[in-house]
Amino acid sequence: EVQLLESGGGLVQPGGSLRLSCAASGFTFSYDAMTWVRQAPGKGLEWVSTILGGGTEIYPESVRGRFTISRDNSRATVHLHMNNLRTEDTALYYCVRIDKWPNRFDAWGQGTLVTVSS
Amino acid sequence: QSALSQPASVSGSLGQSITVSCTGTMSDVGSYNSVSWYQQHPGKAPKLVISEVSDRPSGVPDRFSGSRSDNTASLTISGLQAEDEADYYCTSYATSGTWVFGGGTKVTVL
Numbered sequence: 001e002v003q004l005l006e007s008g009g010g011l012v013q014p015g016g017s018l019r020l021s022c023a024a025s026g027f028t029f030s031y032d033a034m035t036w037v038r039q040a041p042g043k044g045l046e047w048v049s050t051i052l053g054g055g056t057e058i059y060p061e062s063v064r065g066r067f068t069i070s071r072d073n074s075r076a077t078v079h080l081h082m083n084n085l086r087t088e089d090t091a092l093y094y095c096v097r098i099d100k101w102p103n104r105f106d107a108w109g110q111g112t113l114v115t116v117s118s
Numbered sequence: 119q120s121a122l123s124q125p126a127s128v129s130g131s132l133g134q135s136i137t138v139s140c141t142g143t144m145s146d147v148g149s150y151n152s153v154s155w156y157q158q159h160p161g162k163a164p165k166l167v168i169s170e171v172s173d174r175p176s177g178v179p180d181r182f183s184g185s186r187s188d189n190t191a192s193l194t195i196s197g198l199q200a201e202d203e204a205d206y207y208c209t210s211y212a213t214s215g216t217w218v219f220g221g222g223t224k225v226t227v228l
Contacts, residue, residue, distance in 0.1 A: 035217075037164075044121075044222040045156070045164065045207050060216055094163060102211040103152045104169035111163060 002026040002107040004095045009112030012085055020080040020112055022095030027107075029076035033098040035105060036069065036080050038091035038114075046091075050098065051078060063089075085116045122147065122208055122220035129226040130198045138223045140191040140208035146218055148189035152211035155184060155193045158222075159204045167206075168193060195225070203227045 008020040022034070036048040049069040050058040057069050068081040078095060092111040099106040123141040130136040140147065140155075147153055153171045156164035166175055168184035171191060181196045191210070195202050208220040 037219075045209075045219045047209070047217040047219060050217075058215060100169070102150075102217070104154045104166055104175075105156070105164075105209070106166050106169070106175065108163040108165070 002097060004097065004107060004109035006093065006095045006109045006112035009093065009114045011115045011117065013118050014085060014087055014116055016085050016116070017081070017083045018085065018114060020082070020093055020095075020114070022078045022080075022109060024076045024078070024095075024097070027097070030073040033101055034069075034071060034078040035096045035098055036078075037094045037096050037105070037108075038089075039094070039111075040088075040091040043091075048093070049080060052101075082114070085114075087116050090114060090116045120218070122210060122218055124206075124208060124220035124223045126221075127224045127226065129228055130195075131228045132198055132200065134198050135194060135196045136198060136225065137195075138193045138206050138208075138225065140193070140210075140220045142189050142191075142210055142218070144189060145214070146189075146210040146212040147186065147191050149213060150211045153184070153186060153191045154209055155182075155191075156207045156209070157202075157204045158207065164207065198227055200227050 003025045005023045033052045035050040051069045066084045071078045094111045095109040096105045097107040155168040158164040172184040
């Protein structure tokens with residue numbers, strides 16, 4: 001069974017930094033692309049970043065230059081490094097596996113909450 | 119990349135059929151088979167219910183189906199059940215090499 005467990009969320013001031021982690025199990029981690037998707041309170045889903053098995057990174061304009069996704073295939077872990085955080089980055093951040101690239105986000109963690117506030 | 123357009127809400131009676139639309143452009147929905155749908159109950163993580171426009175993953179009831187016409191994808195729930203009341207999101211891969219989500223549709227079972 002595929003399992004994704006996020007950690008690292010918390011309260012941070014505007015302009016601050018945070019690193020999220022996602023521990024994966026139940027599949028061959030190095031084969032699959034991994035993604036972060038976020039959901040602001042009461043709002044919809046927003047794609048945040050993706051990293052392919054070989055390490056290629058992809059970002060939307062909204063976070064490019066501030067967020068960095070990375071992975072450690074030996075530890076089956078993916079990270080999201082977030083810098084220069086803004087109040088609008090407040091959201092529940094989900095770790096997601098991409099199956100049958102680029103077709104489907106087939107496994108989701110339970111999310112970790114990031115609150116950016118002074 | 120603009121978000122895909124979904125109706126804010128759709129409702130139907132128990133046992134009825136409903137359809138949720140997801141309108142994009144030739145740069146996303148109209149170009150790729152990477153259109154998928156996710157169901158989200160309150161306080162829960164999203165769950166994949168349709169992938170690659172019309173493929174239903176193992177374990178998803180066959181009352182869920184997907185289709186596409188030009189730049190608009192659709193999710194149909196036939197024989198609506200109480201447990202189908204949830205938020206539904208579409209997403210598509212795009213020519214920019216990114217993904218775009220719809221704004222979400224709240225499905226209410228009357």
